[in-house]
Amino acid sequence: MFNIPNLLTASNMVCGIFSILLTLSGRIDLAPYPIFLGAIFDFLDGFIARLLKQQGELGKQLDSLADMVTFGLAPGIMMFVILLNISSGNDNFFDCATCEYEKFEHWINIIFKQFHFEVLIALLIPVFSMFRLAKFNLDTRQVEGFIGLNTPANTLLLCTFPLILAQDFDAGSVNFIARELVMQPFFIIPLILVLSILLVSEIPIFSLKFKHFKWKGNEIRFIFLLICSLIIPLTLYWSLGIIVILYLVLSIFDNLFKRKKHEIQS
Numbered sequence: 001m002f003n004i005p006n007l008l009t010a011s012n013m014v015c016g017i018f019s020i021l022l023t024l025s026g027r028i029d030l031a032p033y034p035i036f037l038g039a040i041f042d043f044l045d046g047f048i049a050r051l052l053k054q055q056g057e058l059g060k061q062l063d064s065l066a067d068m069v070t071f072g073l074a075p076g077i078m079m080f081v082i083l084l085n086i087s088s089g090n091d092n093f094f095d096c097a098t099c100e101y102e103k104f105e106h107w108i109n110i111i112f113k114q115f116h117f118e119v120l121i122a123l124l125i126p127v128f129s130m131f132r133l134a135k136f137n138l139d140t141r142q143v144e145g146f147i148g149l150n151t152p153a154n155t156l157l158l159c160t161f162p163l164i165l166a167q168d169f170d171a172g173s174v175n176f177i178a179r180e181l182v183m184q185p186f187f188i189i190p191l192i193l194v195l196s197i198l199l200v201s202e203i204p205i206f207s208l209k210f211k212h213f214k215w216k217g218n219e220i221r222f223i224f225l226l227i228c229s230l231i232i233p234l235t236l237y238w239s240l241g242i243i244v245i246l247y248l249v250l251s252i253f254d255n256l257f258k259r260k261k262h263e264i265q266s
Contacts, residue, residue, distance in 0.1 A: 003052075004054075005054055011041045012038045017069060018034040028081055028162045031078055032078075039155075042071075064137055068126070072129030075125050080122035083188060084107065088110050118189055124196045125154075125195075131199070132199040144207065145204055146207060147201075148198060148199055149201070154195050157241050175238075203248075203252065206224075228243050
């Protein structure tokens with residue numbers, strides 16, 4: 001049970017716990033970084049398991065349990081806190097001395113007395129992540145790729161919000177205006193709803209797992225990684241959100257191309 005892949009999976013879960021603690025302690029600006037580390041552990045546990053031929057049902061279940069914390073609960077709490085601050089009119093997300101969301105009574109007051117029920121929309125993230133992970137464990141079609149948006153990709157997109165919140169953009173700049181637009185309930189709430197639906201959708205999504213490193217059979221993966229290498233230095237803090245959207249768009253085009261190719265061959 002305590003082999004290297006399972007210990008890496010446990011490390012993934014610990015990263016998720018640290019992210020939650022940072023969010024609830026008023027350091028939501030730091031909360032994405034343990035998630036990034038957790039994503040690395042999430043990749044390594046499967047890679048090492050295949051390398052050491054230690055794949056098994058236990059590891060599969062542990063992986064989903066860890067992912068539920070790091071890529072389900074942690075981003076849900078992150079977005080809950082962001083919506084709570086926006087609804088309460090609190091502009092200081094990072095100073096523990098002024099973060100009123102530390103008080104449970106204040107949470108109740110905002111949600112149930114001031115009727116800001118939109119804050120609860122953030123809870124759809126862990127709920128739909130739970131269904132997504134359970135579906136993945138039972139769905140035998142998801143061997144070569146994914147059916148529906150995977151939880152790490154969903155979480156990486158949501159990590160864009162605390163990252164851009166932490167940046168001190170010049171007033172009136174394009175980045176400042178864009179941040180003001182996306183940090184509004186009319187943007188965040190529909191995004192959460194769309195992402196939640198995508199988690200349990202039937203849209204085929206390609207996987208970044210390489211069985212070999214030849215061009216043939218990995219075309220979509222190499223194209224995606226090449227574009228990502230250009231996007232990251234150009235867009236910096238916005239790159240995560242853009243990359244996940246690109247991931248979805250390329251998956252749709254890849255699926256359409258394969259379907260058309262299959263129709264031609266048949």
